[in-house]
Amino acid sequence: MGMGGAEIVRPGFEPVRALFMEIAATRPQVNAALAAYVDGAPVVDLWTGPAYRADSIQGVYSATKGAAGIALALLIQRGLVDPDAPVADYWPEFAAAGKDTITVRGLASHQAGLVNVDGGFTFDEFTGHTRLAERLAAQRPFWEPGTGHGYHALTIGTLVSELFLRVTGQPVGEFFRREIAEPYGVDFFIGLPEREEPRVVPSLPIDIGGDGPAPFELPPFFRQAMNIGVEFEEGSNLPGLRSFRAAGVASIGGFGSARGLARLYAVATQEVEGRPPLLTPETLAAVAEVQVSGADLVLPFPTTYSMLFEPAAPTAGRGSFGHSGANGALAYADPDLGLAFGYTTDTPSSVGGADPVTADLSHALAAAIRS
Template sequence: MTSHEIVHGTVAAGFEDVRRAFADIAAGEPGLGAQLAVRHHGRPVVDLWTGPEVTGDSLLALYSSGKGAAHLVVALLVQDGTLELDRRVAHYWPEFAAAGKGEITLRDLLAHRAGLIGVPGGFSTAELADDRLLARRLAGQAPYWRPGSGYGYHAFVIGALTGEVVRRATGRSLQEVYDERVRVPYRLDFFLGLPEDEEPRYLPVQPLAPEQRGAAGPPAPDSLLGIAFNLNAARPTDLVEFANDRHVRALGPASSGSVGNARGLAKLYAAAIGPVDGRPALLEPATLTAFTRPHTPGVDLVTGERDHFLLGFEALGARYPGLGADAFGHSGAVGAQSFADPGSGIAYSYTRRRFTAGGGGAPENRLLIDAVMRAAAASDGRP
């Protein structure tokens, strides 16, 4: 069987090199289950998948990809005037002011500057699955660094923190607002809380292949990275076990429990920046500007990544040089990567069923994104 025969789906004229790149990746990792979907100015141009059991409709565990949907909800509420970026969090959520957190603003939360990455002794799985339980634990917690003095990835908790602000301001959970304003109107296959009747489409996540495991081992449980990823708990979180827990999928914690496919995420980001299905862009130009300019330069105190974030969203232009500085989106622990690049009109999503070494956006995204951006430039008549 050739590499092209193990890839299914379609590409638009001019995007054939994207299919070839995807096929080469599939050939190089036997048994890889993956999906790739791309929209260009709102129009689907790539819809590919590969691997045992995987189809374009399959639903996969996409972990932190849900942060992109969560930040989109916050952006919409800021756009509406329901939330204000420079309001103190305690204005919406009075209990949050405890333990020296009274001056932290919503902007600080979104920029990962609050220092509220976890709690001593970590969280139980029941807490990690439930954003309201997480928020209750975090309300009384002191920050791990002086708020505003630096930033660090709030890996398991950012969606619960901003989600509690959403709940206090609107009376509805972030997940409910997402369903009402984004998922249902656009018929997206991307869920923060997977309904029972969608379970047959879910394919359990697979662990990292033995040959891909490095010798470095996990970070120290009491390091900032260990705390942020709940390795300081009595029972450190196993991400494979976590995502394959039906209770987690049902509740859909916004930081870590998203389920969906590449089609759903590509359409979400396309709708954020431009017309889709006859609807105008979700985000107005001023909102896009506010949320997509580089926000806090320097090194992430948790991950060590430089210039990691815009406002809430990850700064994808810093990670993938072919993208604009305002490209925004979020990766997911299995190696998933999804984003919108406003300048080119590209909305991109790559998903995996099996973990890859290093977490975050898998290395093959560089090859795929280069192919996508070359095709988009040629389609638009750009050199």
């Protein structure tokens, strides 16, 4: 399903391959893969490094949020969720502690102030879902909802997955599998089946800056959002745990290939293999619409969010949307260019977020498209 054997370089995209190989030559130990679709067809599918094979898959941390975002967009498109309705319309317990007016739109754009629960949460609560969802429903927000935004790094997956359970009877990972991944041949999983385990390439651990003095002043809710200070089993390398990989945590628990990520954004936005795009132009405009922008109450730099997406294209295409991941992953659609982009790696960058080389690769793809 969506697996490839041979690398792909469509005529005109040779400069992208040349750049990819040039980068690889300077970092021989880094495993990385790049895939892109343009106007519904794969134009590059490349991988490098000692561990990556044609069918390797990788934990992508927060790039998972983009996959959940495409699933949420589908619910909205089908009329099953109204983004301007209160979350409590679907999840009545959520109204507790003054949260009755928080809308789906506000929740999905990191404005709800539910970056954690009092006292933090355990690994079992995070992977088990139900108890953490109950605690979040009862929780008073850490800031007044709507007065600011802050990246719900871990909890947004639990919040959105509970919304899916209430509306569809399925967690987001199951909905994603049934409605998107399997019908469209997308090599991406929110909840990794045992049979896929041999394909996984381990991620190198990430330092989220919880210990020792920070090199910059941390925003007020950074430590809460990252659940720092709670005994969190091997917290620096959750994707290394089979129990985590299986759990389907919709914030950071996704696994897949660069090929799968590129295909995901392609089938969402382009006609692929004669099938119309999953999302209509109206839905695409709605999901890409910026909801908040500016100082972040969690992250030490300004952020911009739409509903579960960042405007992730380094080419800054109008209407682009996607998400990066803490270990270097990046996936996005840039509808202006007709581009769907997927990148995975096992090696976190020192700055966190997308591997910095994704910017150069994106610009090389844009140049090839325009030439």
